Amino acid sequence: MTLPIHVALIGYGMAGKVFHAPLIQAVPGLHLVTIQSSQPAKVRADWPEVWVSATFEEVISPLIDLVVIATPNPTHFELARRALEAGKHVVVDKPFTLNAHQARTLAELAEAQGRVLSVFQNRRWDGDFLTLRKIVEAGTLGEVVYFESHFDRYRPEVQNRWREQAGPGSGIWYDLGPHLADQALLLFGWPEAIFADIGMQRQGAQAPDYFHVLLRYSRLRVVLHASALVPGGSPRFVIHGTQGSLVQYGLDTQEKALKEGLRPGAPGWKPEGSEAWLYRPEQAPEPVFVEAGDYRRYYEGVRDAIRGQGPNPVTPEQAVRLMELLDAAHKSALERREVALEGQV
Known part of the structure; x- marks a missing residue:
């Protein structure tokens, strides 16, 4: 045993x-x-x-x-x-x-x-991202030329918690940015350049609560966006390719279920899928089945990696590369310019 x-x-x-x-x-x-x-x-x-x-x-x-x-x-x-x-x-x-x-x-x-x-990096196992990744890798959309990823919230009041106070590692770019940037790197690899606008929009804000980041590839453009002042209306993902588009609405509901005290695999654990639509030229929009996400898969991967039975689900190399991207975005925002990125993954 x-x-x-x-x-x-x-x-x-x-x-x-x-x-x-x-x-x-x-x-x-x-x-x-x-x-x-x-x-x-x-x-x-x-x-x-x-x-x-x-x-x-x-x-x-x-x-x-x-x-x-x-x-x-x-x-x-x-x-x-x-x-x-x-x-x-x-x-x-x-x-x-x-x-x-x-x-x-x-x-x-x-x-x-x-x-x-x-x-x-639990958001790799969001149902909406798992679905989108399969569609992209299957070539359903053709060559992807534009991708937009939003993680918007409506939290107009600044809370007394460390994430929203001034200091190293605080603010929305270090909170939500790692999710969005990690997903983008998984989908498309290392970009050629980055331009970042990171700021504070709420009254009394002490740490960034807004970012709009552009990753530039040869033909592809990737936009990563998050704000604490969005009452509603933004899709989660928008992706356009040479043969079709995919638009997804709503966040994966695993976090909501966990906050409600439900435990994965226990009775009542049935996180709902989000809404997604596939658009093809001269065809009616098609609803897309969004598979169920499962954050347990991350820790299953860690278990297997420790036992020597499988790969590390998020490797140190991937983690270092992501931090290099977060650093470059910070530099871009401070200097208000595009920053060229060297090297390939």
Whole structure:
């Protein structure tokens, strides 16, 4: 019998509570042993069978195989470094680090230690993205020449939480940008150049709450957009090719279900698909079946990678490349110009 992989989760804010803890417990072969949190009562109310750790030293005990880091962005690098040096496999919530230099340092350390290092890019397993990716890879749209990806919200009031306060790694580009940029790189590879407009639009904003980023390829143009001041009306994806277009509306509902306290695979767990339409020249629009997403597939991949039974679902190389793109966008926004990107993936 294959022994379970013992997991420690650091952080029990929104990411740890809503995503990581339920997904880890829903994957056979993973066993959530401990959660390090400054809110032990909150953890015990949700997971009475899980030990609450008070210190990092408890997290890296010999019992633990995998450390999952779901803490504020500025802490990712140091916690991941210490966990890797302790010989643990590591999952880091997005964004991986604060910059590409930190990302490369961790990737090199993981290789030297012979440990699995992965970044939680759950939106790769959104049903709408899985559907879109299959359509693109099947060539249904012909050569893709334009892609627009929106992750808009309506949150007009600035909240008192670290993501919306001034500081390294805060703001919408480091929150939603990693999702949209990661999906774009999976679909189309490394662009030739980037232009980014990142700003603050809400009254009293202290961190960016808006971005509009253009990735330039040879013929293809990719637009990544997010705002906190969109009451409604924006499609999630718009993609145009030489033989057709695809338009998708609505977000994958797995996050909504998780926030409501539903657990993957439990009774009542039936996230709904979004709406999608395929347009072909001189034909009536066709509704497209949007498959169900499944964030558990990420942790199934991590499990298999640790056991040597499959590839890392999000490799350090991919994570470093994404951080290079996030850095380039930040540079573009500061200098208000297009930034050329060198090298190919």
